[in-house]
Amino acid sequence: MAEVVLKDVMKAYGAVHAVKDVSFTVEHGEFVALVGPSGCGKTTTLNLIAGLIPLTDGEIVIGERVVTDLDPKDRDIAMVFQNYALYPNKTVFNNLAFPLQMRKQSREAIDKKVRDAAKVLDITHLLDRRPRELSGGQQQRVALGRALVRDPAVFLMDEPLSNLDAKLRVQMRSEIKRFHHNLNATIIYVTHDQLEAVTMADKMAVMHGGCLQQYDTPANVFANPINTFVASFVGSPAMSLIPVDVATEGGGTVLRGASGWTLPLSAINARKAQGSSNGKAVLGARHSTLKLHRTALPGAVPGKVYSVEPTGDVTFAQIIVDAEVVNISLDPSVVIQPDEAVWIEFDQDRMHLFDGQTTMALKAAE
Ligand SMILES: Nc1ncnc2c1ncn2[C@@H]1O[C@H](COP(=O)(O)OP(=O)(O)OP(=O)(O)O)[C@@H](O)[C@H]1O
Numbered sequence: 001m002a003e004v005v006l007k008d009v010m011k012a013y014g015a016v017h018a019v020k021d022v023s024f025t026v027e028h029g030e031f032v033a034l035v036g037p038s039g040c041g042k043t044t045t046l047n048l049i050a051g052l053i054p055l056t057d058g059e060i061v062i063g064e065r066v067v068t069d070l071d072p073k074d075r076d077i078a079m080v081f082q083n084y085a086l087y088p089n090k091t092v093f094n095n096l097a098f099p100l101q102m103r104k105q106s107r108e109a110i111d112k113k114v115r116d117a118a119k120v121l122d123i124t125h126l127l128d129r130r131p132r133e134l135s136g137g138q139q140q141r142v143a144l145g146r147a148l149v150r151d152p153a154v155f156l157m158d159e160p161l162s163n164l165d166a167k168l169r170v171q172m173r174s175e176i177k178r179f180h181h182n183l184n185a186t187i188i189y190v191t192h193d194q195l196e197a198v199t200m201a202d203k204m205a206v207m208h209g210g211c212l213q214q215y216d217t218p219a220n221v222f223a224n225p226i227n228t229f230v231a232s233f234v235g236s237p238a239m240s241l242i243p244v245d246v247a248t249e250g251g252g253t254v255l256r257g258a259s260g261w262t263l264p265l266s267a268i269n270a271r272k273a274q275g276s277s278n279g280k281a282v283l284g285a286r287h288s289t290l291k292l293h294r295t296a297l298p299g300a301v302p303g304k305v306y307s308v309e310p311t312g313d314v315t316f317a318q319i320i321v322d323a324e325v326v327n328i329s330l331d332p333s334v335v336i337q338p339d340e341a342v343w344i345e346f347d348q349d350r351m352h353l354f355d356g357q358t359t360m361a362l363k364a365a366e
Helices: 042-050 094-104 107-120 137-147 166-182 194-200 218-223 228-233 266-275
Strands: 002-013 018-029 033-036 057-062 077-080 153-159 186-193 203-208 212-218 239-249 254-255 262-263 280-285 291-293 301-310 316-323 324-330 341-345 352-356
Touching: 002 042, 018 042, 018 057, 018 194, 018 203, 033 107, 033 194, 042 057, 042 153, 042 203, 057 186, 057 203, 077 137, 077 186, 094 107, 107 137, 107 166, 107 266, 137 166, 137 218, 166 228, 186 194, 186 291, 194 218, 203 218, 203 228, 212 218, 212 228, 212 262, 228 239, 228 352, 239 262, 254 266, 266 352
Parallel strands: 033 186, 033 203, 077 153, 153 186
Antiparallel strands: 002 018, 002 057, 203 212, 239 254, 239 280, 254 262, 280 352, 291 341, 301 316, 301 341, 316 324
16 A cells, blocks of 8 residues: 655755655555765655645645645654754653643553553663663664654654764664564655665665656665666665777677777677667676686776775775776785786676666667
8 A cells, every 4th residue: 555655746946956756656564765965855855745845846645645735743744853852851751742742642542652662662761761861872762752652654764863873873773674664664764875775675765966766675776776876876885887888899799998998798788788879888887796807818807906995804996997996896815906907807697787878777679
């Protein structure tokens, strides 16, 4: 069942189009991450769903109702912000109880809802404390609790973990996942951190320049990025992207780099490359799909080592190919030096080809 539907949602501030024609559907119980770089329109999209700002155009449906013109309080949503916005002088109990007291619920009903929420979030032992007596993670749990007691159709979360230190962020990440799983809650979650989106969400809505680029499961977005923006935004280290020309050599289709190297293509990649505009394409590859060679090899692309970063389990290296940085991961036993000449072998089954002009992923013609 669809819980939230955005239809051609648009928000303009004068000439600035913060959100352009964004459409997507969030199913009941789904965890959707709105993700993208700063200024891409994700917070504006969340605020439009919440009703905190009016739409310029389009429609928003929550549950069975068109809510486009409804006040936030009538939308059956609860928000969790990055600054937890707890009342400093109220106890945790009263922080949780306050939204219910405002709705004039009975004392017994409030008591039960607060204690149930406290149990879910494991903060029962903190109910008599005040916010300043809590750690950042505990405060975040109280903020979640305050949303939870309202039993909304949809939880809207705006970078709820960004004020926590790195270790706590990872811990709270799994707690919010448990929260989602245990309650079968519908969650729309804003983050600029692609890793947070990939690890937590059922689906991710990748935004750029106010436009929705791709809306799919993290696995599909990772495996089949729709354009070079998504390809380089999702995944760490980023997918390497090398501008190339599509050419014919010895009767076969090859990619030719700026410095003259050529890479013969498999049949399916040749069909994809042949669809590029004006013979301009971009070759993409994730670090884990590349093989490093110390000597020239037919079909391998020449480069020069720029930097080497051992991390323990794996060593990351940056290789300069033409003028581009190519990220590659290596077994820690491989020792290479900056400025060393190397050759990179691409995996034809796992490389990506994009149109050099439109930046869209190339598909093989039937
Ligand atoms: N009240 C406003 N008036 C004018 N422009 C605005 C307003 N609010 C947002 N914008 C612009 O709309 C665009 C999208 O902003 P938004 O806050 O949604 O981005 P974001 O992706 O959430 O970024 P961040 O991660 O930095 O919060 C930006 O270019 C921003 O400058």
